[in-house]
Amino acid sequence: MNATNAGQRYAPPAILLHWLQAALLLWLFWLGWSMVELPKGAERSAAYALHKSLGIVALGLVLLRLVVRRLAPPPAPLAAGREAMLAQAAHRLLYVLLLVLPLAGYAASAFTPYAMKFFGLELPRLGAPDEALNALFKRVHWVAGWAVLALVALHVAAALRHALRRDGTLARMLPGRLSRN
Template sequence: MLKNSADRFGLISRLLHWGIAGLVVVMLSLGLRLSDMEPGLANLWLYGLHKSLGILTLSLMLARILWHLYTPPPRPMGGGRQAIMARTAHLAIYALLLAIPLSGWIGSAATGLDVVIFDRWTLPAIAPISPLWEETAFTLHDALTKVLIALLFLHMGAALKREMDGDGTLRRMVLGRARD
C-alpha cells in the first residue's frame, strides 16, 4: 500500500520519514564536525557535501509535504493533549527542516561563492553578497539546528515511550500499521 489511509502510513510516507531521518542524522553529525573545522582546500569537499545533503533534505521535505497534501497521514494515536502535542511537534520539525536548509543556502549565497550541489548543479543566489546576511543566516542556521536537536530527542523519546506503553505508534511508522 503506497498511500496513507485513515489508520495506516503508506510505504511512500514511511520511506520519506526514515530517509529524511537518516539524512538528518548524517547532516547533524557532519555539521557538528564542520563547526570545529577551519575551511580549507583539504576539507572543502565536506562543506560541499553538507550543502548537497542539505538541499536534498529540503527537497525531500517539500516532497513529503506535497505527498501529505495528496494523501493525508493518519491522525496521531490516542487523543487529547498527547495528540495536540504530537501534531505541534511534527509541525515544528517540518518548519525547522525547511528553515534550516534555507538559512544555510542564504548564508552560503551571501558569501559570494557559488552554491554547487553534488559538484554538478549551481543553485541560484537567493541572497545578496553581504557579510551581514552571511552572519545572520549562519547564526540562524546554528540556532535553529540546536532547537531541532532538542525537538528530535523529545520526538524520539515520546515515540519510544508510547511504544513501550503498547499503543503501537512506533510500529505504525515502521510497518505502516499499529497492530497485525
C-alpha cells in the same frame, strides 16, 4: 497510494520518506558538527560542499513529504486531548524547522563570495556577498539546527514511550515486518 489513508498505518511512501529524512538528518548533523573542526583546506571545503548539497536534498525531501502528506494524510492519532494536541504542534513545528534550516543555510551560503553548488552544479545567488546577511542567516541556521535537534530528541523520546506502552503508535511508522508485534 491510498488517497485517504484510512488505515491505521502511514502510507508506504510516507514511511520511506520519514526514515530517509531521519538518516539524512543524522548524517547532516554529524557532518555539520565535524566539518567546523577541520583545518582549512581541501578536506574542509569538500565537507562543506557535501553538507550544502545534502542540505538541498533534505529540503527536497521535506517538500516531497509535504506533498505525500497531502495526497495520503496520516492516520488519525491514537492519543486524544492534550497529548494529541502537543504531538500535532511538535510535528508542525518540526516541519517548519525542516524548511527553515536548509533555506537559512542556503541563504547564508548565497551571501558569501564563494559559489553555491549542488553536487558541483552552480546555483543562483540571492545577492552580492554581504557579511551582515551571511551572519544573520548563519545564526538562523544554527538556531534552527539546535531546535530541530531538540525536537528530534523529543520525537524519539515520545516514540520510545509509545513503544514501552505498546499502544501501536510506533508500529504505524515502522517499515513492513518491523511493525508487527
